[in-house]
Amino acid sequence: MSDRLLRRALGYGAALTLALVMVAPFLWMLSTALMDEFEVYQAPPPLLPTVPRFANFTEALTALPFALYFRNSLILAAATVTGQVVTAAMAGYAFARHRFAGRTPLFAVYLGTLMIPGIALLVPRFLLVDAMGLVDTVAGLVSVELVAAWGIFLMRQYFLSLPRDMEDAARLDGAGEWQVFWHVAVPLARPALATVALFAFIDAWKALLWPLVIARSPDLRVVEAGVASFHGMYFANWPWQMAAAVAALVPVLVVFLVAQKAFLRGLAFGGIK
Amino acid sequence: MTRAETRVVMLAIIVWTVASIGVAWHTLRGIDYGARSRDALARAHALRGRVPTPAFPRDLDVSELAALHKEERPLVVDDPDGSEIVTAAVKDADDWDIIGAVGLYGRWRERAFATAWPAVAALLLGVGMFAGVRPVRDASPRAAAVGGLALFGAAAAATAVQLRASVPALASHAELPASLSRLALPPPSLAFATLLLVCLAVGGALALSAVHWHAAAAGRPARVQETLGAWAFIAPSLLHLVVFTIAPVGFLFWISVHDWDLLATDRPFVGLAHFREIGADPLFWRALRNGLVYALYVPATMIAALAAAVVLDQPLRGIKLLRVVVFLPFVASTVAIALVWQWLLHRDFGLLNVALAAMHLPRVDWLGSPATALPALMLVSAWSQLGYMMVIYLAGLQAIPTSLLEAARLDGASAWQRFRLIRWPLLRPVSTYLLLTGIIWSFHGFTLVYVMTEGGPAHATDVLVYRIFQTAWEFRRFDVAAAMSVVLCAVLLALTALQWRTVKGEAADV
Numbered sequence: 001m002s003d004r005l006l007r008r009a010l011g012y013g014a015a016l017t018l019a020l021v022m023v024a025p026f027l028w029m030l031s032t033a034l035m036d037e038f039e040v041y042q043a044p045p046p047l048l049p050t051v052p053r054f055a056n057f058t059e060a061l062t063a064l065p066f067a068l069y070f071r072n073s074l075i076l077a078a079a080t081v082t083g084q085v086v087t088a089a090m091a092g093y094a095f096a097r098h099r100f101a102g103r104t105p106l107f108a109v110y111l112g113t114l115m116i117p118g119i120a121l122l123v124p125r126f127l128l129v130d131a132m133g134l135v136d137t138v139a140g141l142v143s144v145e146l147v148a149a150w151g152i153f154l155m156r157q158y159f160l161s162l163p164r165d166m167e168d169a170a171r172l173d174g175a176g177e178w179q180v181f182w183h184v185a186v187p188l189a190r191p192a193l194a195t196v197a198l199f200a201f202i203d204a205w206k207a208l209l210w211p212l213v214i215a216r217s218p219d220l221r222v223v224e225a226g227v228a229s230f231h232g233m234y235f236a237n238w239p240w241q242m243a244a245a246v247a248a249l250v251p252v253l254v255v256f257l258v259a260q261k262a263f264l265r266g267l268a269f270g271g272i273k
Numbered sequence: 274m275t276r277a278e279t280r281v282v283m284l285a286i287i288v289w290t291v292a293s294i295g296v297a298w299h300t301l302r303g304i305d306y307g308a309r310s311r312d313a314l315a316r317a318h319a320l321r322g323r324v325p326t327p328a329f330p331r332d333l334d335v336s337e338l339a340a341l342h343k344e345e346r347p348l349v350v351d352d353p354d355g356s357e358i359v360t361a362a363v364k365d366a367d368d369w370d371i372i373g374a375v376g377l378y379g380r381w382r383e384r385a386f387a388t389a390w391p392a393v394a395a396l397l398l399g400v401g402m403f404a405g406v407r408p409v410r411d412a413s414p415r416a417a418a419v420g421g422l423a424l425f426g427a428a429a430a431a432t433a434v435q436l437r438a439s440v441p442a443l444a445s446h447a448e449l450p451a452s453l454s455r456l457a458l459p460p461p462s463l464a465f466a467t468l469l470l471v472c473l474a475v476g477g478a479l480a481l482s483a484v485h486w487h488a489a490a491a492g493r494p495a496r497v498q499e500t501l502g503a504w505a506f507i508a509p510s511l512l513h514l515v516v517f518t519i520a521p522v523g524f525l526f527w528i529s530v531h532d533w534d535l536l537a538t539d540r541p542f543v544g545l546a547h548f549r550e551i552g553a554d555p556l557f558w559r560a561l562r563n564g565l566v567y568a569l570y571v572p573a574t575m576i577a578a579l580a581a582a583v584v585l586d587q588p589l590r591g592i593k594l595l596r597v598v599v600f601l602p603f604v605a606s607t608v609a610i611a612l613v614w615q616w617l618l619h620r621d622f623g624l625l626n627v628a629l630a631a632m633h634l635p636r637v638d639w640l641g642s643p644a645t646a647l648p649a650l651m652l653v654s655a656w657s658q659l660g661y662m663m664v665i666y667l668a669g670l671q672a673i674p675t676s677l678l679e680a681a682r683l684d685g686a687s688a689w690q691r692f693r694l695i696r697w698p699l700l701r702p703v704s705t706y707l708l709l710t711g712i713i714w715s716f717h718g719f720t721l722v723y724v725m726t727e728g729g730p731a732h733a734t735d736v737l738v739y740r741i742f743q744t745a746w747e748f749r750r751f752d753v754a755a756a757m758s759v760v761l762c763a764v765l766l767a768l769t770a771l772q773w774r775t776v777k778g779e780a781a782d783v
Contacts, residue, residue, distance in 0.1 A: 014584045022602060022660065028624065029613040044627055087510035094506035101500045106507065113518045115769045119717045119738055120762035123745050123755045124521035124528060147513040155718045177502045206607050208720045209738070213746050224608045228724050231612055238616055245609035256604040260597060263604075267664055 006121045026249075030226055033057070033242035040238050053239070060230070060240040068219060069226035073251075076142055076222055080204035083146030083199045088196050092155025093185055097164065113149045119209075129203055136216040144210060145203070149198040151232060154266070158192035159185065195266040198259050205252045525762070528755035547756035558731050559755065560740040563647060564716055567736060570651035571711035575704065577655065578662030583692070585663065586670050596667070600660035605659070611724035614653045615640065625668055643733035650721050650734055662707050669703040670696065702776075709772035713765055737761050 032040060033056055035049040061067075094100075095107060125144055126135075134140030162185075170184045186193070211222040221229070227244045234240050256263060529547055531540045551557040585596050602610060617623050618639035626636040639649040673696060681691050719738045722728060728735035728743070737757065745754035 008589070011584065011587045011589055012736060014585070015589065015592065018581050018584060019598045022599045022656070025610070025613045025617060025656070026601065026605075028617065029609070030614075032616065038711075041622055043622075044631070045624065082512075087513065090506045091510040094503040098499055098503035099496075100503035100504075103503070106511070107687055109519075110514070113514055115766060115773075116522060117713070117717070117721075117762060117765040117769075120758040120765065121518065121521045121525060122741065123751055123758050124524035125517060126745070127528065127751060128516075128521060128524060128642060129534075144517050147510045149514065152510060181506070183461075202604055206720075208608065208723065209742065212723075213742070224606060224720070225606045227612070228720075231608075231724060239620075241612050242616065245606070245612045248606040249306075249609045252606055253601065256601075257597075264522050264664065267661070267668075 029242050029245055029249075033246050035239045037237055037239055056239045056243040057247065060234075060243040063234065063240065064226055064230050065219075066226060066244070066247065069221050069223045072141070072211075072220060073174070073223040074139075075138060076207070076211070077201050077204040079187055080145050081200045083142075084148045084151050084200040085193055085197050087147045088151035088155045089186055089189065089193060091152045093159055093181055093189075095152070095156045096159035097167070097185070110149050110152060114153070117248065122209065122213070123268070125210075129214065135214060136220060138220070141211060141220060141222075145200075145207070148196070148200065151200070154196060155189065155192055158189055189260065191265070194259060194262040197220035198262045199266050201253050202252055203254055230252055283643075318752055390488075525755055525758055528752055529759045531752060533538045533752040534749075543752075547753050550753060551756050551760070556732060556735065557740060560737045563732075563734060563758075564736045566647060567651060567654075567718070567734075568712045568715040570655045571708060571715055573651075574655040574659055575662055575711070576708075578659050579666050579700070581659060581663045582666035582670055586667060596664070599648070599663055602657040602659070603661040606656070607720040608724055610653065610657055611721050614649075614656075615725050618649055641730060643731045646726055646730055646733045650725065653721055653725075654715070654718065658711070662711070665703060665707060666700065669700045671701050705775050706772070709768055709775070713768050713772070716761065716765055 031048055034052040034054065035046070035056075036051075036053055036130050039046060039049060091110075095103065095110075129135055129140045129143060132140075133144060166188070167180050167184050172178050175183070206224065207222070208224045208228065211220075211225050212228075215221055215225065218229075227241075227248045231241055530542060530544060532543050533540055581599060585592055585599065617625055620626060620636065620638045620641055623639070625639070629636055637645055639645050677695055678691055681695055686694065716737065718736065719742065722734050722736055722739045723742075726734040728739050738761070741754045741757050741761070744750050744757065
């Protein structure tokens with residue numbers, strides 16, 4: 001009996017240590033964000049601020065136009081989520097449900113695009129968008145990630161796992177293809193659509209490289225790029241930097257915590273891909 | 274569909290094609306380049322004296338102009354007579370000093386169109402696509418043809434206006450005297466605009482043919498209708514994939530064997546010159562080697578993640594919460610992670626060094642010394658991806674039937690034996706998957722390098738992506754960056770092919 005207790009205690013100990021290691025940098029971020037500018041330079045450094053200084057947040061977020069950056073990030077995220085969800089639902093549905101001329105080769109093409117590393121396409125994509133006159137515009141910012149082949153596969157697999165009875169019933173009732181898709185298939189596929197939307201949101205929020213090269217004017221910066229340049233400008237003011245970092249973290253963490261289930265489902269799909 | 278209606282549709286297609294080509298021809302021919310460029314030049318000279326004066330909304334000094342030039346960003350100011358002038362810095366023949374600015378006219382209406390046309394064109398195409406998806410059973414083909422004609426006509430008109438609005442920039446660049454050698458505002462490509470108009474013409478004809486075919490298909494077998502419907506469902510994503518993924522692959526190879534200057538209009542074929550250049554560049558090899566060393570964090574993290582998965586696989590109260598906590602860094606904003614770790618690794622005040630000092634160990638300049646900078650980045654990457662790998666391993670562990678482990682336990686296998694002989698072999702597919710995808714992803718890593726080290730110190734953390742970024746966007750050598758991208762693409766494709774092969778091989782085993 002005591003052996004079992006010991007095991008349990010050891011198990012808890014290991015699990016808690018692990019969790020602490022993972023969460024400590026976040027706590028340190030938050031703690032530093034509430035410290036005075038010079039408090040952080042004490043030796044040994046205080047682990048907690050003597051007096052929490054919430055003004056750091058308002059000061060840091062107004063030192064650069066972060067409201068604008070948040071707006072840009074939200075536009076990017078909204079466009080990415082909308083584009084990926086709509087196209088993934090439509091194409092996934094067609095691949096799963098329709099028999100049509102050219103399906104197999106077309107599917108192979110989609111499969112092939114999954115193999116192409118997006119990072120290697122940075123230069124040609126940029127020059128292409130430049131030729132369209134879209135550099136330094138919102139359209140250029142959101143353009144490249146509007147479709148995700150990954151999401152199309154997820155939706156295809158999901159539609160394949162659904163029974164087609166209801167769609168056939170709707171067809172017998174005289175519904176057109178678009179109505180069947182929109183009123184029958186899409187509502188059934190909501191959980192998978194949530195997964196696509198969630199991954200699209202997190203990817204869009206964390207994107208840095210493309211927004212960096214496509215936005216020439218500071219007005220078009222996204223939050224990640226804004227925090228990065230903030231870091232360069234206020235490199236000695238760690239509380240401000242940490243406050244900006246916390247602000248950049250909050251939206252994506254909230255979305256993740258709210259929609260964990262959809263997230264884990266997506267990971268499982270990636271795991272068996 | 275009657276013969277008369279078919280004739281109307283065919284006529285519409287012919288009219289459309291002829292009209293689009295006519296519009297393109299007229300647009301390109303009808304502009305008096307000479308007059309426009311003389312006008313732009315005169316205004317440029319007038320502006321030269323005026324740039325650093327209070328006549329502008331705010332004072333401009335030379336450093337601002339330099340910044341303006343570096344960003345290649347035109348400055349828009351209001352002209353006293355009500356229209357808009359876009360100014361751009363002009364550099365001297367040595368491409369060094371800024372000696373003035375060029376003003377380029379754009380009436381507000383033209384400028385509004387120039388910024389709005391992509392949106393307008395996209396909207397029109399979207400509406401057209403939607404119309405294609407909807408069954409046209411009730412709509413007469415004639416109405417559909419007229420509607421399609423109107424949509425594509427409007428798109429072509431918007432493009433033509435865009436073309437007219439952007440021509441003066443090109444013309445003034447072409448006629449600038451040698452002393453005003455470079456204009457910071459890159460001229461829009463006339464060839465591209467022509468191509469666009471041709472595409473619109475062909476696209477309009479094709480779309481109309483599709484409408485026609487769709488309408489005619491109402492009486493055809495269900496298979497044809499289904500094919501049409503399915504292609505309509507797939508069209509949006511296919512269009513995007515062709516434009517933003519498939520075309521760029523070809524374009525990438527094309528750039529890598531041509532000279533590409535944003536300002537020059539001729540792009541001669543140079544063969545493998547750019548590849549020879551990067552082959553002779555020690556920094557490129559350094560970046561490639563750094564990338565390979567950096568990728569070593571993947572197997573190291575996998576071991577830690579497997580241990581973490583075993584720990585978190587226990588049936589303990591609250592374990593689910595702990596799993597979520599371990600996962601947090603993977604979804605967190607990467608810039609935020611980079612910042613907090615830079616603070617943790619700070620040479621004088623970072624917690625890590627404070628802890629070392631408390632243990633009477635020497636302080637380490639983690640990000641400041643070439644020997645430790647790359648390992649420090651690997652540590653951060655490991656920390657941020659541990660949770661993801663842990664979740665995948667956990668799923669793998671939980672898929673192992675408990676009866677197998679129970680049987681082994683009854684046979685007297687120790688915990689370690691059960692792990693080594695049962696769990697580890699059964700987790701092998703998961704491990705190969707994580708290893709290969711992890712290495713592929715490690716080559717995508719940019720944010721940490723960009724924020725924490727900028728490739729330094731002494732190129733110790735210069736990885737390929739960062740090199741490409743610098744070569745293209747700081748040194749403006751897009752062609753050389755493309756050659757590097759080709760190499761990166763080859764490396765990653767080889768890894769991906771390996772991954773798919775192992776996946777297939779394992780599927781065959783089962």
